[in-house]
Amino acid sequence: MIIAPSLLAANLGRLAREVERLNASGADWLHWDIMDGHFVPNISFGPAAVRAMRPLTKLFFDVHLMCSKPEILLEPFAQAGANQIYVHVELGEAVTPLLWKIKSLGRKVGLVVNPPTSIAMAQPYLGRIDSLLVMTVNPGFGGQSFIYETLPKIQQAYAWRREKGLAYHIGVDGGVDFKTAAECAHAGADTFISGTALFSRPSLAAAVKKMRKIVETARVNVCRAGASTGIHREPASAPRLC
Ligand code: DX5
Numbered sequence: 001m002i003i004a005p006s007l008l009a010a011n012l013g014r015l016a017r018e019v020e021r022l023n024a025s026g027a028d029w030l031h032w033d034i035m036d037g038h039f040v041p042n043i044s045f046g047p048a049a050v051r052a053m054r055p056l057t058k059l060f061f062d063v064h065l066m067c068s069k070p071e072i073l074l075e076p077f078a079q080a081g082a083n084q085i086y087v088h089v090e091l092g093e094a095v096t097p098l099l100w101k102i103k104s105l106g107r108k109v110g111l112v113v114n115p116p117t118s119i120a121m122a123q124p125y126l127g128r129i130d131s132l133l134v135m136t137v138n139p140g141f142g143g144q145s146f147i148y149e150t151l152p153k154i155q156q157a158y159a160w161r162r163e164k165g166l167a168y169h170i171g172v173d174g175g176v177d178f179k180t181a182a183e184c185a186h187a188g189a190d191t192f193i194s195g196t197a198l199f200s201r202p203s204l205a206a207a208v209k210k211m212r213k214i215v216e217t218a219r220v221n222v223c224r225a226g227a228s229t230g231i232h233r234e235p236a237s238a239p240r241l242c
């Protein structure tokens, strides 16, 4: 299970201190929300911020491009230190060349699906991605409420992965707290991006530990249920979750 704090919720006035907290937190990835003020009505970080933080941490940089023209940003973020780069499936025909470009830059490939978008839009790309991110809020801001109607999309992504013998991570992003993280794990998620619920805690390390325990327990419960009913049997290639 991957726990990924979202830097958007960090105290940006004390970024150096937040990096120390992150390095001591036990988190697996650091999630960067990149907003261009066009694809979403907000602006956040650029490649310079990623480059500045890269030498300060060994964390895997998980870079979420909420941008209308990601093609101009892929190389700058890859060179700045991104390990994985996501683009949105809502970009339509541009998606295929974008996924190839990310791969050609030697980075992990991520695809994001917004709440109003059918998960079926992602199906043509499943064999070419390392991570599928199901947005559980409408993108653009942290601190929003979890949209429960997105849970069946996680289950569908999980079923496709099993049926097709694929190995992509299934991530959730937006309004992920200790309660909704458990529901997402139950639905089949294995990557939990969380901003407010983790960074708002006095101890980031304790919050990461608590969320990891919650999702691992939820997963074990699902697997036990699956074992008795034969659901959740995974192909050998998929991340070992059961
Ligand atoms: C929203 C972003 C999320 C957000 C998560 O557009 O993609 O990563 O920062 O923050 P919380 O967990 O506060 O909803």
Ligand code: ZN
Pocket (backbone or CB within 6 Å): 006, 031, 032, 033, 064, 173, 193
């Ligand atoms: Zn995000």
